[in-house]
Amino acid sequence: MSEHATARNLLTDNPALYEARFPDPDRLAARWTEEVLRTHGAGPHVLDLGCGTGRDAAHLHATGRTVVGADLSDAMLAHARTHHPGPRYVRADLRRFRLTDLAAQPFDAIVCLDSALLYCHTNDELDGFLDSCRRALTPGGLLVAEMRNGAFFLGRTELLDAPQIRGFAWEGTVYRSVTTLTVDRAAQLLRRRRVWSTEDGSPPVEQHSAWRLLFPQELRYALAAHGFTVLDLHDGPGPRTEPPWRAGSAVLPGGSADGDRLHLVARLGDG
Incomplete structure (x- = not known):
């Protein structure tokens, strides 16, 4: 492959x-979130981290x-203000x-979707997140x-065995991505290398990112240390599971954590 940009x-x-690559016309993640907030009686003031x-x-x-809505990307925030006004x-x-x-004033609920919490790569960053949430709720x-x-990822390798190849078209250009995931056990990170290419002659674009690999009991321990009581912690159904959560189905406590997604509901205090 040629030298990467x-x-x-x-x-x-x-x-x-981004929205073209991850279309969500039914707003499944947001509808799942709203159902969770209603089920647990959350008040109206919400922070989307x-x-x-x-x-x-x-x-x-x-x-x-x-x-x-809070984000670290100026580009995302500018797009949100223009295309998704209201918040x-x-x-x-x-x-x-x-x-x-x-x-x-403090928030009645904080939501953190699509693995955003896992950008807390270190224990200090996770503590910073949970301490900030505690102070803001x-x-x-x-x-x-x-x-x-x-x-x-304990004994499961199907997401690691081979690169994932995806393609989609946007505004007349076909984008192709080759994604490789590896586990950094010492840092407890899932590292992602993704190379984008198009058919217009542009050089390939390589990017690297990572998510913290948090385990359910580890997450319970960290939450308790910051004054949270876990109400629900399970693998699904949720907005990105297969099969996905469907509107009208109950949001009930789950007992398994075998799938590749994790869903958390915690309350500040004794619950």
């Missing part, structure tokens, strides 16, 4: 391209909630943030998260 992240640097393009935050806003969008780092930078407030499941 580099980019911080082709998709997150180009939000319209790692809000990305703003699709989920805007859907939650449309249900009648007061929503703040207030603010730049913030989920690994350590201050309530005063986001809102005038009302007593009894909810933390709702959806992410990759670290326990899935």
Whole structure:
């Protein structure tokens, strides 16, 4: 392969391209989140951490909630303000943030979808995230998260055995990605190398990212250390499971953690 161009992240640097690669016309993640919030009696003031393009935050806003969307990507935030208005969008780092930078009063719930929590790569970053959430929530407030499941990789290699090749068309250009996942056991990270190519003669673009591999009991321990009570922690169904969660189905506590996604509901305090 020819020498690669580099980019911080082709998709997150180009939000319209991101939405084309991951279409969500039914807003499944946001509808699942709203069902969880209703089931557990969350109040209306919600923070969407790692809000990305703003699709989920805007859907939650449309249900009648007061929503703040926070992200570290200026490109994503600009896209959200233009294409998914309604919430207030603010730049913030989920690994350590201050309530005063986001809102005038604490939130009733914080949601963190699509593995955004797993960008806390170290214990200090995870502690920073949970401490910031504790300070930003009302007593009894909810933390709702959806992410990759670290326990899935205990003896399971199907996501690691071969590169994943994907392609899609956007605005007349066909984009092709080759993604390789590897487990860094010392750092407890799932590392991703992705190479993008197109047919227009542009040089390939290589990008690298990683997610923390958190295990269910490890996550329970960290949450308890920051004053949270776990109400639910299970592998599915959820918005990115197969089969996915469907509207109208109950959001009930689950007891298994075998799948590749993990779904968390925790309450600040004794539950």
